[in-house]
Amino acid sequence: MMTGRVLPFSKPLPLHRLALRASDLPLLALYGLAFALLHWASHPWSGLGFFSLWYPAAGLRFAVLWRRGTRLTPWLILTEVLTDGIVGTIPLTGVAAVQGITGAMRPGLTCGIAIAVARRLSRGKSEALALPPMILGIAAVLAPLLNAAMVLPFAMFLPDAGRYQLGVATIISLIGLTVGDLLGILVLAPALLWLAALIEADVRLPAITPERRRRLAAALLEHTIVLTLSLVLTMLMLRAGVGVRPAPGLLAGAWIGLRHGRVAAWVAILVQVAAFLPFSAVELDDGERLTLHLWITGIVLVTWLAGSFSDAQKAAREVLERRNRLLFQAERLKTLRAMSVAVIHEISQPLSTLAIEARHLRDATAGLDPDIADSAALVDRKAQALSELVRRLRRFGGRDVDEPAALPVMTLLQTARQIVAPELNATLGTLFIAPVPPDLVVQVQEIELTQALVNLLRNAIAASPGRTVSIITRKDGEDVRIAVSNPLDRPEPSGPDTYAGMGVGLVIARTIVEAHGGTLARGDADGSARFVLSLPLVPASPLPADLLPPDLLSGARA
Amino acid sequence: MTMPPLLRVAVLDDDDDLAATVARLLSRNALPASAFSVPHSLLDALPSGDFGCVVSDIQMGEVDGFTFAETLRAADPCVALVFMTAWPTTTHAVDAVRRYGGLDYLEKPIDEARLIAAVREGLDWSGRERRIAAITQSFTRREREVFDLLVRGHSNKEIAERLSISARTVEDHRAAIVTKTRANGLSQLIALSRGEEV
Structure with missing residues (x-):
């Protein structure tokens, strides 16, 4: 499978997937309204250049695209442009309209691309960085960065391209844009996503047990102390004239995130942001505000990534534990199998002696007192029954391990015929094998597949003693079908014993065949029981068509 | 021409009881048999024993049945072999027949009729081989x-x-x-x- 190395959007998108569905309309309407509100709510922090330093609308956009899929990207862009036009944020006429509309389209587009890229890159990987919590974290950071990086390329081809000059002012305004979007996404998106999951019943609030309440209280206390300390430290540093320094906040955020994951990280972010934003909205000039917001962004980023990493680690640990449990289970099954084989062996050895002697005793006492003769006959019957049971259990259980190899179907059938030959002789039955094309080759573990075929043959021989069992092989597309059939006098095999024996053999045969990517199905036809074993063929060597004999060509398909 | 002496059967199993039981079973069916529980005692008895068929276990303590079969074949190529085992595997079944010239491969507990049929066939085969050998050994x-x-x-x-x-x-x-x-x-x-x- 191709994984993250394929660049997203390098292939043409299947356009029908982007089509608007009726069920999207309420969401888009609500989105337009919420977008306008959040956009308006961010205005106290704008002023430097033209971007807000705290832009929650970006968080809403990110949450919707993450939750509902990037296929909504064009429709969100349309909704945003319309909303901006209606509330008058961008002019809808004149040269400025082109500028305004492209500017309004850019954030939605870059956000969709960032999410798609993060998801695509993580596909098929299993390290902690590629686990779901971390992918969200990475996408949340990638989206604002991409948005800022695309401002100049977008503007370059516009009529008044001269508006953007690569200078200090431009760089500052791009930093402001990144900071505003980052803060908006990291503060708002996690809460929105969590609410959406709760509403759509993806996650359930864990039941509040006394144990859980105790742990929650302990965590809350710990976080409060850590956050308070960091705020006090920050204030002290400010009082001491060192200015606003992010070190205590960074430390507190990393601590909380790493200790308790994303939910705790988000609460910490909220607290820190709530402490600073009202302050920065009114009392500061633009330069100071940008500096402060840069610090806050740093803290928020570190806190959020630490929380995501902690959750990803937790998820990875859970996966590992689940695998360990499975491994343990498999190990136990292996031991159990070895034990049962050993037990069968230990029983079969003395039973061999017992069965022969019991039969002898029965024959020798046949003419004696009926009491003795009956006892001897009973012992013999039980010994024979036990022998039959041991034989059957072992016949269907023993399996060797070898490597899969290319094997002609003909060889497989011949080996199986060799193994069942004594049983055929004993029941005076015959085996008919229809001619098999020599080019039919399968990739199998020879011993196991022989076992599967032998089980089918044994069942057939046992069900129709003295009759002809036939194997008919034919090619069907890219598979080979091997049909084992035996004539039936009655529609179903009789007696519980027959059925039990056939069941075990059949189950093992089916397990083996399915492990080889094939199927085993029963398809009775005109008075005979028939089992059809299908296996994928090894693709023929790519010979040019004109080198193949004509009869092969006429039989080949596609 | 005089009738050749009746060929005997040797039963080899590291379980004494089973070897004796199988030998007695064969004897009862007009197939004179001796029991052995160690491979080398059977090999020692080979020159004088006039054995036509050996019924051998595959998993034995010191020597496994297949190694024994090779030694036996080297000592006397005219002896027929029938294998029996408590650990049947498909690989062994194929090996027993293909590589070691076994006439049959029997699972324990043993199917009596099948064992007797295999031993009879083995004795016949051995008799034929011996007669051919007897005739051709005088040739240049x-x-x-x-x-x-x-x-x-x-x-x-x-x-x-x-x-x-x-x-x-x-x-x-x-x-x-x-x-x-x-x-x-x-x-x-x-x-x-x-x-x-x-």
Whole structure:
């Protein structure tokens, strides 16, 4: 499978997937309204250049695209442009309209691309960085960065391209844009996503047990102390004239995130942001505000990534534990199998002696007192029954391990015929094998597949003693079908014993065949029981068509 | 011609009881048998035992049945082999028949009828092999070559061409063969080459 190395959007998108569905309309309407509100709510922090330093609308956009899929990207862009036009944020006429509309389209587009890229890159990987919590974290950071990086390329081809000059002012305004979007996404998106999951019943609030309440209280206390300390430290540093320094906040955020994951990280972010934003909205000039917001962004980023990493680690640990449990289970099954084989062996050895002697005793006492003769006959019957049971259990259980190899179907059938030959002789039955094309080759573990075929043959021989069992092989597309059939006098095999024996053999045969990517199905036809074993063929060597004999060509398909 | 002495069966299993039981079972069915629980004691008894068939376990303490089979074949190529095992595997079944020339591969607990049938077949085969060996061991190398071609239906002239000798020499060898085997014509020679009693 191709994984993250394929660049997203390098292939043409299947356009029908982007089509608007009726069920999207309420969401888009609500989105337009919420977008306008959040956009308006961010205005106290704008002023430097033209971007807000705290832009929650970006968080809403990110949450919707993450939750509902990037296929909504064009429709969100349309909704945003319309909303901006209606509330008058961008002019809808004149040269400025082109500028305004492209500017309004850019954030939605870059956000969709960032999410798609993060998801695509993580596909098929299993390290902690590629686990779901971390992918969200990475996408949340990638989206604002991409948005800022695309401002100049977008503007370059516009009529008044001269508006953007690569200078200090431009760089500052791009930093402001990144900071505003980052803060908006990291503060708002996690809460929105969590609410959406709760509403759509993806996650359930864990039941509040006394144990859980105790742990929650302990965590809350710990976080409060850590956050308070960091705020006090920050204030002290400010009082001491060192200015606003992010070190205590960074430390507190990393601590909380790493200790308790994303939910705790988000609460910490909220607290820190709530402490600073009202302050920065009114009392500061633009330069100071940008500096402060840069610090806050740093803290928020570190806190959020630490929380995501902690959750990803937790998820990875859970996966590992689940695998360990499975491994343990498999190990136990292996031991159990070895034990049962050993037990069968230990029983079969003395039973061999017992069965022969019991039969002898029965024959020798046949003419004696009926009491003795009956006892001897009973012992013999039980010994024979036990022998039959041991034989059957072992016949269907023993399996060797070898490597899969290319094997002609003909060889497989011949080996199986060799193994069942004594049983055929004993029941005076015959085996008919229809001619098999020599080019039919399968990739199998020879011993196991022989076992599967032998089980089918044994069942057939046992069900129709003295009759002809036939194997008919034919090619069907890219598979080979091997049909084992035996004539039936009655529609179903009789007696519980027959059925039990056939069941075990059949189950093992089916397990083996399915492990080889094939199927085993029963398809009775005109008075005979028939089992059809299908296996994928090894693709023929790519010979040019004109080198193949004509009869092969006429039989080949596609 | 005197009847050859009746060939015996050797039963080898590291479980004494089972070896004895199987030997007694065979004896009861007119197949005289002796029980052995250690491979080398059977190999020691081989020259004097006149064994036609060996029924051997595959998993034995010190020597496994297949190693034993190779030693046995080297000592006496005319002994038939029947394997029995408590650990049947498909690999072993195929090996027992293909590589070690076993007549059958029996799972324990043993199917009595199948065992008896296999042992009978083994004794017959061994008898034939022994008769062929007895006849051909008195031949010189050249006589053996002439005999082999003769019983496959080649004429004197064809044999002479194949062996690059004169037709006259072929006739000499042929006379020697008839004298040694006391056979009465080609059809009896063919019967002898198949180990049939004449």
